[in-house]
Amino acid sequence: MSLTVHTEQRGDVVVVSVAGELDMATAPQLQDQITDLLDKGRNRLVFDLADVSFCDSTGLSVFVRAKNSCDEAGGVVRLAAPQRGVLRILEVSGLVEVLHTYPTVDQAVAGEPSPASS
């Protein structure tokens, strides 16, 4: 199954909307988009996961890498609106707080201090 990635600037944040399954086969595609954004100096990223039906450890590693790069550049990575299965993977991996996960895109863009995890 293929992955689609759209980006949209909202204020000082880029919302990266991902749709499809994020696994070993598709993760490089998202990684390329993130690399492009970072190259352009965009380091405040919100990933809209509402249409991501599946994410495995390869997918998680893309977010971890994005977070490391954005942190280094003084930016931020937040996740928004994960489906139940993806949220479960974030919880099992213990990354739900590390990756600042919010129930909605608006909340993630606003960066209110009430992540879904807490």
Next chain:
Amino acid sequence: MRDRCLIQDQQGTRKEPDITSDLPRLAAVTRPHRGPGLAGSSVVPYPHGGLSRHANLPPGERLRVLLVEDDEGDAFLVGELLAETNSMIDLQVATSLSEARRRITNVDCVLLDLGLPDAQGLDGLRQVLEMSSGAAVCVLTGRSDEHLGIVAVAEGAQDYLVKGQVDGVLLTRALRYAVERKRADENARRLREVELRQAESARLERGLLPQPLMTTDEVAVHTFYRPGRHAALIGGDFFDVVQTRPDRLDLIVGDVCGHGVDEAALGVELRVAWRALVLAGVPDDEVLPALEQVLMSERRLQEIFATVATTRLDLDANRATVRLAGHPPPLLLSGGRVVPVPAPGGRLLGVRPRRPTAYDLEFDTHDWSLLMYTDGLIEGRVGTSDERLDVPGLSGLLDEPANRQVSLPELPAWLVGRAEQINGGPLADDVAMLLVTRGGGR
């Protein structure tokens, strides 16, 4: 020094064999004519000994040959030789190396004159070998440079032909043979590469999936490993079992994210590091933090992490301590029920370290099993939906009445079989499992 003749006259310094047919021969002084077709020749002369005298080459595909030759006359003559013998060869001519470079794609064989003006001798050959990749290379040498032909073959050409000693049949045969030999060499090389990769994978697998280090017969441990659909890419799944006291057994199942030799090698390092930490008697609570340090200092890339589940069994007390670091929980089979061990989910190793919480599990009876596994087992699909098997689905499979007929040693393989059935095909990722059982086991 160029030798302009493909075939020299009979008064040459070397005695040529008798030529009994009037096949066209290349000569600088006399332009060839079209002789009678080969089909009509009962005896076909071969200046070289040792080759079959059957004129008709076995039927085969058409070959595309690129002749790199700056002498128009010689180029014309090669074309004539091939035309005469019904050679099934499509000849193109390039008059220089730079032209050859543009035309070399989709060519089966390059026939190279070693005396080109823009690259004399072996230098030209090296350039052609570099640009030819899949194509075979034959060289043409002058009679006085025959030694160059031998050197050319040593450098990587498939064959050499001496001008003045070639007729159409020999030329055709040499070109076809060169192409076949190049293909055989390529196949042998690929086979060797595959063998090396397999040997490397096998070595890594042995490192990731060792023999349990235990002597007790209070419990039995059944191990299982199945590579994923992309079998060429070895995963970083690993497990290990170590007994440090008569009543104590430690077990670990883990997974380094990513697929490749580096990740697998890191999995081996973590597995060995864990075994060493346990054998060294490092306090239980300190083992995973130390393992995380090993991971973070040894990994190639910052974003590489690992998930692990560990279990320490206290056999005398019939008790277990389970720790999870980003890993799905073991399943407990006991009293006819299957439940995930409700250990708190700790953070995976390698991203903002946090000590996993220990969860103590008291067994009610002496008949139980713990199933530890990697996430490849639970990431399969459920039918055609977006749903994945996940932990509840896996528990459900173990609750199916059918598995009561399956013996405990067979249970891991049976589970993977069922997961694949529901997935509608082989699972994408590697699966590693440890099944530790006591008494009747469930």
